[in-house]
Amino acid sequence: NAGVTQTPKFQVLKTGQSMTLQCAQDMNHNSMYWYRQDPGMGLRLIYYSASEGTTDKGEVPNGYNVSRLNKREFSLRLESAAPSQTSVYFCASSENRGFTEAFFGQGTRLTVV
């Protein structure tokens, strides 16, 4: 009964380092999303993927890249981390037909020093 799984749960990076956040879902959903959550800003969409092989920018895409590796997996990459990217990152998935709810992972808490 895994749902949406994110790794790692915590990460500390130095400015300029790169890393990839991993996300996998086992619900056979077509759509996957990456959000960031910051105090006072709420959750903001970084990138999303409506289906395997497609990705689109959200509200705050600068400094990030994504890969929809297959239907299950959607990764988020920080090429050169900056302190402004310190945040909690959430991956989510949903079906893109009908009125279906979105399911979220447990989050990755990233600190860039």
Place this chain on the structure above:
Amino acid sequence: KQEVTQIPAALSVPEGENLVLNCSFTDSAIYNLQWFRQDPGKGLTSLLLIQSSQREQTSGRLNASLDKSSGRSTLYIAASQPGDSATYLCAVSYNQGGKLIFGQGTELSVKP
């Protein structure tokens, strides 16, 4: 611009009280609206999903209503318990399988 607002930002009530959380959205042409619960340091748990054609949804002690014409939704929690303490988030979608636009949440504290 499509925006979602939740008022109040924080709410403290004694155990047993019935309460209402508010959500408003600027563009009434929503596809659906979803209420989430978030415990400190945790992910989001879906509570209720209301389709644009529906007026309300119920799950246990929770009841969510939707008034598209006025751009509002409310989450009613009956007989609140300390275990209900969490942040409650409202989010709207404007198309099928589309991205969610979130409010900033209401932090609820239920005192024993």
